[in-house]
Amino acid sequence: MTVNAYDQTQREMSTGRAAEARALTRCAMALNDAIASKDNDALYEAVRLNYRLWLLFYSEIENNQVDLPLPVRNNVLALASYVVNSATRAFSGEQKVLETLININRNIAAGLMEMPPDTAKTAPSPETAQQVPFQSTVA
Numbered sequence: 580m581t582v583n584a585y586d587q588t589q590r591e592m593s594t595g596r597a598a599e600a601r602a603l604t605r606c607a608m609a610l611n612d613a614i615a616s617k618d619n620d621a622l623y624e625a626v627r628l629n630y631r632l633w634l635l636f637y638s639e640i641e642n643n644q645v646d647l648p649l650p651v652r653n654n655v656l657a658l659a660s661y662v663v664n665s666a667t668r669a670f671s672g673e674q675k676v677l678e679t680l681i682n683i684n685r686n687i688a689a690g691l692m693e694m695p696p697d698t699a700k701t702a703p704s705p706e707t708a709q710q711v712p713f714q715s716t717v718a
Contacts, residue, residue, distance in 0.1 A: 600691035602632055607684035614677055626669040633662040
């Protein structure tokens with residue numbers, strides 16, 4: 580029973596949503612660490628990584644490589660546009676912009692980690708889920 584629950588969890592975590600959530604979380608952490616360290620090179624790399632991730636999101640949506648409801652599509656495009664257009668201010672270390680980028684990434688990552696409504700039927704029960712051993716996905 581535990582192995583089946585573990586396999587189910589692994590299948591759910593290997594989705595694109597989980598990968599996107601991890602990438603957004605990684606960018607948020609890199610931005611936060613760069614701010615704390617006051618290291619200009621680290622800040623440049625963190626902003627650059629975040630910029631590239633959001634540019635990828637934008638281009639995948641624009642090229643219709645993702646199937647999203649129109650309101651979600653428009654919201655993600657607006658966020659991607661904001662992130663890309665804010666890069667210059669972020670590179671210069673503008674605190675408010677950096678905090679906004681971190682919050683955007685964290686909030687979107689949290690939303691992506693929620694289970695989509697259509698998978699609720701196949702989700703393990705709370706009893707089964709409690710039997711799954713914890714495994715950190717943070718590298």
